[in-house]
Amino acid sequence: MTDMKEQILSHVSPDYPWAGRLHFLPEVDSTNDYLKKLAAEGAPHGTVVLSDHQTGGHGRRGRSFLSPPGVGLYLSILLRPQCPPTQLMHLTCAAGVAVCDTIDQSVGFRPGIKWTNDIVYGKRKLGGILTELRLDGQGLVDYAIVGIGINCCQKPQDFPPEIREVAGSLSMVTGQAVDRFRVAAAELDALYAMSCGLLTEQEAMLTQYRKDCITIGQEISLVRGEEVRHGKALDVDNEGALVVRFPDGHTEAVNSGEVSVRGMYGYV
Numbered sequence: 001m002t003d004m005k006e007q008i009l010s011h012v013s014p015d016y017p018w019a020g021r022l023h024f025l026p027e028v029d030s031t032n033d034y035l036k037k038l039a040a041e042g043a044p045h046g047t048v049v050l051s052d053h054q055t056g057g058h059g060r061r062g063r064s065f066l067s068p069p070g071v072g073l074y075l076s077i078l079l080r081p082q083c084p085p086t087q088l089m090h091l092t093c094a095a096g097v098a099v100c101d102t103i104d105q106s107v108g109f110r111p112g113i114k115w116t117n118d119i120v121y122g123k124r125k126l127g128g129i130l131t132e133l134r135l136d137g138q139g140l141v142d143y144a145i146v147g148i149g150i151n152c153c154q155k156p157q158d159f160p161p162e163i164r165e166v167a168g169s170l171s172m173v174t175g176q177a178v179d180r181f182r183v184a185a186a187e188l189d190a191l192y193a194m195s196c197g198l199l200t201e202q203e204a205m206l207t208q209y210r211k212d213c214i215t216i217g218q219e220i221s222l223v224r225g226e227e228v229r230h231g232k233a234l235d236v237d238n239e240g241a242l243v244v245r246f247p248d249g250h251t252e253a254v255n256s257g258e259v260s261v262r263g264m265y266g267y268v
């Protein structure tokens with residue numbers, strides 16, 4: 001276990017510049033929350049917290065993200081892009097593409113993205129992304145944290161019954177063992193590449209996101225609190241909002257902070 005960090009670093013590209021900023025923890029409540037503490041202490045751009053086991057892994061709106069030891073990949077990266085938050089509207093989309101690139105390169109298949117931040121294959125969720133921003137006194141981004149969880153080696157029976165039909169892992173897709181260290185290394189490389197183009201390659205990132213996003217073209221349900229509306233997802237705009245056409249013909253760009261999306265006949 002102690003050499004998990006060395007194992008991962010042995011697979012990253014020789015050009016990976018942030019090996020000295022990688023913190024490996026055998027167990028932590030949440031890599032996002034731990035990284036927030038490091039950020040408050042002045043941790044630099046590119047700091048990564050990676051753990052084998054999260055006891056309080058979570059997604060948006062307090063939803064939990066099951067993070068058992070030995071089977072998953074749980075990591076968070078700190079970015080300090082020094083820009084207004086309006087220039088980071090595409091960050092979760094960019095991270096989604098980076099996760100698809102990671103899995104494509106290290107495992108050999110390309111998953112899809114259920115808008116905004118679920119990594120899916122077929123009808124199953126393989127992982128998720130939690131992006132959090134903190135602004136400074138001038139309203140600029142003090143830091144952004146991108147947290148990524150990927151189910152790598154679970155078997156169907158490893159998931160609790162209530163999510164067994166909708167959760168999956170990389171090895172369930174391939175039918176073979178998956179090397180988490182290689183996936184982690186590919187993730188570090190993909191996130192470094194993402195960070196380099198974050199403010200200059202938005203268009204290319206969103207073009208790829210639209211290809212990876214399985215929600216576009218689907219009839220969907222939009223859930224906002226108690227309210228459920230049906231529509232057709234037409235596109236993702238340049239801010240990462242989902243463009244939806246409603247039965248009366250009008251369209252709206254809906255924000256991921258406001259609504260969650262369900263397929264008409266199930267989770268995806």
Ligand code: BTN
Nearest residue numbers: 030032057058059128129147149
């Ligand atoms: C979601 O499914 O809605 C997002 C899940 C994000 C989980 C990752 S695991 C690493 C990081 N730490 C957390 O507590 N959450 C993210």
